[in-house]
Amino acid sequence: MGGVKQRLLELQSRNLTSIPDKHICIKHFEDKSIKHFIKQNYGDGFCDYCGKELKVVSLEDLMEFIMAGISNFYEDAANFMSYNSREGGYLGKIYTPDELIQEQIELMAEPFEVIEDIVNSIEDIAWAEPDLYHDNITDDLEFQWEYFKEIIKHKSRYLFSSGDSEQPKALHILQEVGNLISKLKLIKIVPAGTKLYRCRQHDYKTHITEFGQISAPPNRKAIYPNRFSPSGISMFYSAFDIDTAILETISRTDKHKKYITVGEFETLENQFVVDFNKLPEVPSIFGIRDKRRYYLVLFLYSFVRDITQQITKDGKEHTEYVPTQVVTEFLRYPFNKNRTNKISGIIYPSSQNVNHKSAVFFWDDELSTEKLKLNKLERRKII
Helix, strand or coil: CCHHHHHHHHHHHCCECCCCCCEECHHHECCHHHHHHHHHHCEEEEECCCCEEEEEEEHHHHHHHHHHHHCCCCEEHHHCCCEEHHHCEECCCCECHHHHHHHHCCCCECCHHHHHHHHHHECCCCEECHHHHCCCHHHHHHHHHHHHHHHHHHCCCCCCCCCCCCHHHHHHHHHHHHHHHHHCCCEEEECCCCEEEEEEEECCCCCCCCHHHHCCCCHHHCCCCCCCCCCCCCCEEEECCHHHHHHHHCCCCCCCCCEEEEEEEEECCCEEEEECCCCCCCCCHHHCCCHHHHHHHHHHHHHHHHHCCCCCCCCCHHHHCHHHHHHHHHHHCCCCCCCCCCEEEEEEECCCCCCCEEEEECCCHHHHHHHEEEEEEEEEECC
16 A cells, blocks of 8 residues: 555544645644644744744644544544434434534634645544533533532531441532542642731721731630531631632621721741642643543542632522531641641632632641741731
């Protein structure tokens, strides 16, 4: 078999056909993985889309790379989907090459001629997503998380001590979350000297002048449930900037408390935390080397959105906060059990200030005095 024919068969096996004999440079794409591929493989040549001598790759090589990514998630519907001519064809969602590239993958390229050439290079078959028809890792973990929330809210809240028959199933998702934290390297160091901000809202007559008045309250005074801590368990909630600390604290419905005092604290030693604010970037489908890891990252994004969503304080928060409180208890105790560097807190995206972060440390009033120093206090009127 000749080399040309062998090459043609290779391309056909990748669902590629009639690829234009063209070359292309890096500037026509936004996708980081495609740009990286071009940069790693380009050579001197002529870009048919710029009309200039530039660093280029052949469109044929680029299409092989693109199809390697597409084939992770899409394939010929004939390989797995039922077909019934009387019902109108395939019994599921299918896509043309044009729909696949422009609507599903949403590949962006300029000029539009690039998109046209890519679409025309892909075999005109019924493209479909096999993962829609069976559970993937994300689906499985999200199901477990929903099950966990149901058990925790309405059946058994004492996972670490009860003999409830549902306990092992519910505990499994916490162990999976712990595995993800380790696998995706979400344990970070908050270095000594880090500034943390914490606020207290009050009336005109109240003057806050001491550490204990604005730090974590004593456990006996922690009477309200919070996102990560139940009633009776004090923790140090804070932010890394003043605006976020204020937005996470103030209530404009309390007309008698028109003032707020902001405390600037400083950590006295390094602290190990789980940082849910810096999740691994979800790669484009063209940059995925490990499909399992891709689905794990997708689940973690879903998980973090869930545990940081805004919850209306209408009385139901006593129930709605429970899952995140149990996650916190898991990280604080079972997850920490055999760790040399104990986790002392959680960093998470602020629900009140987009693109900013908040933190909770497992410190009550007494432990806060050992871990922090108070630098200054600032009194403000709420506008």
